[in-house]
Amino acid sequence: MVNTKIGEVAVFDIGGTNTKYAVFNNRRVILNKEIIKTPSNYNELISLIRVKTLKRVNTVVLGLPAVIDYNKNKIVYAPNIDYLTNKDLVKDLDLGNVLIENDANLAAIGEYYTFRKSSSSMLMVTIGTGVGGGLIVNGKLLRTQFSVAEIGHIIIENDGRPCRCGNKGCLETYCGKNGILNTYEILGGTKKSTLNKVYSEAKQGKLIAVLTFKQFAHYLSMGLVSVLNVIYVNNIVIGGGISHFGDIFFKDLINFFNSKIYPPYKKNVIINITSLKNDAALLGGFYYAQKSNAFFVDNNNTISS
Structure with a gap:
């Protein structure tokens, strides 16, 4: 209404x-x-x-x-x-x-109330300059005194890449825009490239770009599994600017996720790329x-x- x-x-x-x-x-x-x-x-x-x-x-x-x-x-x-x-x-x-x-x-609110009100729970992950998260649990947005679900600052590498938050090894430093470009350069790609260029090269099957998005999918799966092993949800939706490249990374993301998730959850979690863009x-x-x-x-x- x-x-x-x-x-x-x-x-x-x-x-x-x-x-x-x-x-x-x-x-x-x-x-x-x-x-x-x-x-x-x-x-x-x-x-x-x-x-x-x-x-x-x-x-x-x-x-x-x-x-x-x-x-x-x-x-x-x-x-x-x-x-x-x-x-x-x-x-x-x-x-x-x-x-x-x-x-x-x-x-998370936009995605849930537009498409997923029939679902009891959902994790929205937004990936752009940073990596953010919104949690819907039992039909309600989960909040405390502070906004929660800061998935971008889950530590996935001990003493890893420096993050703007002051820590090292945060998911955001591997899966945010600059994190993806850093991975591309580390693997031997051109310095000061753009995400659109890396994506185009991956579409052409160029190895460094393909491996860049495969690493991205691997790290993102680690972040998603870390959240779900603490708070189970039956829907995960990937949004933000990086989601536009889903045709390159989505299959690998599903495979990595299924290999890491707590076994009872594996058949019950649905992962989608947002259609709201x-x-x-x-x-x-x-x-x-x-x-x-x-x-x-x-x-x-x-x-x-």
């Missing part, structure tokens, strides 16, 4: 490289959508959001690659956009009805703002149905 009283909703999916922006009407129709390079400093981000919301909208939803303290409604840590750390974005924007949420959580978090932002009888934020800080 759609709440027809919410009016227009502006949603920003703010990433480490690009920001996706959309305005929805109260029937979930996208009225305007853009992809913009993420500003290089805090003041520019504030200005961007204000300019894009000059036209009156009822609610502004910000999806952030950050850990959020829901008790204080503030960002506490954003390793891939340093200038957001410890910022009170809601107060500084001073726009009225502004909601903030972890970007992977919004993607860049719109998962944007749609999640719309649902997040809705607060209707079908979708609402309850007093326990969860999205319920």
Whole structure:
């Protein structure tokens, strides 16, 4: 059921490289959508959001690659956009009805309520500049005082590659955009290449590029298995910009995952590439703002149905 009283909703999916922006009407129709390079400093981000919301909208939803303290409604840590750390974005924007949420959580909400409401549980993994995660358990978004499911910072290599969070060996350093390019260079590929070039070479069967995505699939499977061996879900959805290369890595991911997962879970977990592409978090932002009888934020800080 759609709440027809919410009016227009502006949603920003703010990433480490690009920001996706959309305005929805109260029937979930996208009225305007853009992809913009993420500003290089805090003041520019504030200005961007204000300019894009000059036209009156009822609610502004910000999806952030950050850990959020829901008790204080503030960002506490954003390793891939340093200038957001410890910022009170809601107060500084001073726009009225502004909601903030972890970007992977919004993607999880968008995916779940668009396609997977019949499933009791789901892990959404967003892979772009960083690696994020959103967990739906028993039909509810799992949150504590802080946003959870920081899958990108699972340690998969002891004393491995340095991460922007300050640790070493995080999943993000192997499966994020720069991590994939680092693997490509380590294996002997051209320095300062691009993901599209590596993907094109993999499609052509060039060995270094093929091995790069095979290593990516291996490391990603380690991260997924680590989450599921702690909190079982029956659906995993891969989203974010890297998911667009799924035709290269998906088969290897399934094989590696099945070889590592706890045996009782193997036949019950379904892994998919999102079909929402860049719109998962944007749609999640719309649902997040809705607060209707079908979708609402309850007093326990969860999205319920």
